[in-house]
Amino acid sequence: xDAELRADGLGPSFGVLIxxxxxxxxxxxxxxxxxxxxLPAGGRTLLISAHQKANLDQRQKIVFVTDCDYEVRRGAxxxxxxxxxxxxxxxxxxxLDLGLVESIVVDLVPRALESRAACLRIAxxxxxxxxxxSLPLGRIRMAAxxxxxxxxxxxVKLARYWDSKNSVMNYGKxxxxxxxxxxxxxxxxxxxxxxxxxxxxxxxxxxxxxxxALSFLLKSEYRVESATPDLIxxxxxxxxxxxxxxxxxxxxxxxxxxxxxxxxxxx
Numbered sequence: 001x002d003a004e005l006r007a008d009g010l011g012p013s014f015g016v017l018i019x020x021x022x023x024x025x026x027x028x029x030x031x032x033x034x035x036x037x038x039l040p041a042g043g044r045t046l047l048i049s050a051h052q053k054a055n056l057d058q059r060q061k062i063v064f065v066t067d068c069d070y071e072v073r074r075g076a077x078x079x080x081x082x083x084x085x086x087x088x089x090x091x092x093x094x095x096l097d098l099g100l101v102e103s104i105v106v107d108l109v110p111r112a113l114e115s116r117a118a119c120l121r122i123a124x125x126x127x128x129x130x131x132x133x134s135l136p137l138g139r140i141r142m143a144a145x146x147x148x149x150x151x152x153x154x155x156v157k158l159a160r161y162w163d164s165k166n167s168v169m170n171y172g173k174x175x176x177x178x179x180x181x182x183x184x185x186x187x188x189x190x191x192x193x194x195x196x197x198x199x200x201x202x203x204x205x206x207x208x209x210x211x212x213a214l215s216f217l218l219k220s221e222y223r224v225e226s227a228t229p230d231l232i233x234x235x236x237x238x239x240x241x242x243x244x245x246x247x248x249x250x251x252x253x254x255x256x257x258x259x260x261x262x263x264x265x266x267x
Contacts, residue, residue, distance in 0.1 A: 003039050003050075007061035007263075010034060015263035017254070018051075018064045020044050024091055027237055031245060031266055044069070051083050063257045063265065065250060067091060070142045073199065081260065084253045089138065092207025095236045098247055101127050101214070103239035104232060108224045126217055129167055131202050133158060133213035136169050138204035140178050143194040149182045153209065158216045 003016045010016075017038045019025055025038045032038060041047035044066050051064045059082045067090035071077035079085045086094045102123040105112040112119040137153055144151045161170045161177075179191045186194070198204065211229045218227035245251045245266065254265055 003062045004058050006036055006039065010037065013262070013264055015258060015261065015265045016062045017265050018047060018062060020047055020066055023233070024065070027091055027095070027240065028266075030237075031240070033264060033267070037265060048077075051080075054082075060261045061263065063254055065254070070138075070145060070204075073142070074145070079253075082257055084250055084257075087249045088203050088207075089205060090207040092211055092233065092236070093205055094207075094248065094250060095240065095244075096127070096130075096207070096210055098240075098244045099123075100236045100239055100244065104214070104235050107235065108218060108227055109222050111222075122222075126214060129217050129221075130210045130213035131205050132167055133162060133169055133216070134205035134209035135200065135202065136171050136174055137209045138206045139195050139198035139200070140175065141206055141209075142198045142204065143191070144178075144182055147182055147185050149185060151178070151181055153178075154212070158213065159220070162216075164221070 003018055007014060007016045014033070014037060017028065017032070018041050019028070019038060020043060021040045025035075025040050028038055029035050041050060047064055047066050054062060063082050063084065065084045066077075066086070068077070068086045069089060072079075072085060077085065088094050088097055102119060105119055105123045105126065109122055112122050137156070141151060141153065156174075156178075161174045163170060175192055175195050176188070179186075179188050182191060208229075211232050214232055215227050215229045218224040218232075251266055258264055258266070
């Protein structure tokens with residue numbers, strides 16, 4: 001109802017974008033005609049519920065954007081013309097996939113200013129390293145989801161598992177350590193099988209893990225102590241430009257909705 005009232009108040013040429021939370025609104029706020037067009041739902045559960053309850057008239061005024069969060073892989077979530085799901089696991093992983101690591105590197109790593117080639121090399125190394133760190137964490141996240149046990153992976157000490165010489169995570173050690181979080185509901189052998197069955201592609205990387213991994217690598221390998229996860233996310237949002245928007249499948253699908261219903265969200 002709030003979104004419909006906003007759409008009606010803004011006028012027939014405006015659409016309203018419902019996102020999961022305030023951080024998602026910050027991603028898009030600079031790129032819509034009016035920030036009032038973006039409404040945080042207060043979480044994905046509420047967003048999906050609102051989408052399911054929306055009638056045909058409301059769906060012509062409102063478009064929803066939500067994180068995938070492995071739900072598409074699990075068969076628990078499907079998109080629709082007015083329900084746009086991130087291409088990768090979540091908003092942050094989508095943003096990093098657009099090449100925004102390069103802009104972060106230019107601002108934070110002095111060596112990146114030597115040449116364009118140097119910048120690209122550093123950005124590529126950071127991204128590959130962040131994916132190597134995040135992939136096993138993502139597989140663990142997916143394995144734990146059906147167990148109903150919330151995993152707080154923010155307290156995982158990445159340095160304990162990261163082999164900087166070979167740029168790999170100690171997968172076995174990590175899986176064993178994370179079993180302590182789910183040991184009350186599953187034995188170790190079954191836990192290991194669950195994690196092993198999870199997909200191994202880079203699309204499993206969770207945005208929060210990727211950003212935290214970038215922060216860790218910038219500090220440990222490039223001595224950029226100011227590179228907190230919060231700063232990295234803020235820089236990604238600030239550096240998101242029209243070129244990135246044009247390349248982002250989420251925005252392309254929202255624009256397709258715009259054309260269908262003659263209501264503008266993005267330009």
